[in-house]
Amino acid sequence: MTKPENNIFKVENNGKRPVILMSGYIGGYSVNADNLYRGIKQMENNEVTDCDILINCAGGSTIDGMTIGEFLEKSPINFHGIVTGMAASMAGVLLQFCNTRSSYKYGRIMTHKVQGGVRGESDQVRAYADLMDSEEENITAKFIERTGQTKETVAGWLKSGVNLWFNASKAKTANLIDTILETKKEAPKAPKNATVEELVNTYGTVFNSILEEYITEPQNEEENPIDNNMKKQILGVLGIAGMQNGLTENATDEAVLAELRNVVNAAKRATDAENELKEFKGKQAKLLVANMAKAGKITAAEIEQWEADAIENYNLVATAAERMTGKVDPNAGLNRKQTNPEDANLPAALKGREDWNHAKWMEEDPKGYEKLSISNPEAYEKIFNLQFNPED
Incomplete structure (x- = not known):
């Protein structure tokens, strides 16, 4: 039977700066050295100079992974590894083969000791253990080469039975990445004598601060009238909230301020709802992380950080928890017998x-x-x- 063509590494974007999504099991049907090699050659033929690799991957085969890494190193293309979710296990090693290494603010890198399993005669088991040790030596050497850390430090990243997680900040400190990608947006500034339309566009995300400026103290229309430019700004803000209610620049100050207070009250109700949602997320996060600790997937010292991360991105942490190994079974990997087909839990x-x-x-x-x-x-x-x- 002919194996169908797999286009996971198909070059797009007119060959200018293609993107590779690394999200499958490394060494599986979707992410393997053969497919990547074809993709690299296609890019080289298109004279591509730079390629982004977006990584959200739980790892996989060390043999396929190290082969992929060598392909990345030997190509003239500059590969830019970007952790968008997690670079766990072999995926974190592959990141070290990229020309540049970066992570989103909430990205994570996980390291652990090489794992595997085999069944057969005692000589086969011993030979397989030797192979695992050899693979771990290669991985250790790559971490040392790229991060500049000592062999003892890297050995601490590959402890038996431990999944060691680095958030973006800790990964940068350990030199597992070069940069953390953050977007900083400055608050907009309205032009002088702006039209209502310009104010609506400008103050779309910061109108609360404008509102508070005008209603901190009660206004007296006769003693302290609102000047025309201020009124235009307020009406613009009311338009943002959909609460202008037919008011024009000819409306009285009292009418304009009354509507402005309605907006503030609506904002307060939204804040209360947001606080309730935050409290609910906190309870969800605590329950998820408590179950992770109970299963031996994280240590007590890691609970606080994991709870904070779960509040920020519950789905990402839940996905990571599902893929973590938890407490180590000393017999893991030695019994590879398939589940009985009569078992109701068999896929x-x-x-x-x-x-x-x-x-x-x-x-x-x-x-x-x-x-x-x-x-x-x-x-x-x-x-x-x-x-x-x-x-x-």
Whole structure:
């Protein structure tokens, strides 16, 4: 059966600055060295000089990963690795092969000891353990080379049974990234004698500060009238809130200020609702992180930081939690027996295919295999590991 063409690395953007999305399992059907090699050659033929790699990946095969890294290094193209969500495990190693390394403000990098599993005779198990040690030596050397850290420091990143997470700030301190990408937007300034339309466009996000300036103290229309330019600004702000209610520059100061107070009250109600939502998010975050700690996925010292991150981006932390290994099973990887097909928990895609290995899936049903990697990554990774491919 012919393997269908995979266009995950297809060069777009007219070849000027293409983007590679690294979000699948490294070494799986979607993200592998063969596909990346074809993509690099296509870009080189199009005379591409720079390419962004957006990384939100849980890792994968060290063998495919290190091969991909060498392809990146040997190409004349400048690759710019950007952590958009997480660069966990092998994905964090691949980041070190990029010419520049950066992360979004809430991005994360995770390191841990090389993992894998094999079954067979004792000599096979020992040989596989030697292979895992060799892969870890290569990864350690790359971290040392790119970060400038000592071997002892890097060894601390690869502790047995520990998933070590770096937020963007800690990653920069450890020199795992070069820069943190942040967007700083300055508050707009209205031009002098602005029209109502210009004020609406200018003060769309900062109108509360304008409102407060005009209603801090009660206004007396006769003793302290609002000048015409001020009134135009207030009417512009009311227009932003959809509460101008037919008022024009000929309206009395009292009428204009009354509507302005209505806007402030509406803003207060919105603030109260926002505080209630923040409290709800806080409770959700605490429950999620408490379950992570209970499962041994994080330490007590990490709880506070994880709670803060979960409040900011609950879905990202929940996804990371699902992919974390948790407490280490000393027998993990040595028992690769597939679940009995009568087991109600067996994924539907595996029923009748319990004996299929990686090669069989790739030959008979590659698209189904890719869907399995998304719908049930744990089952997918178990099948993949049977190919004697240590994973990080």
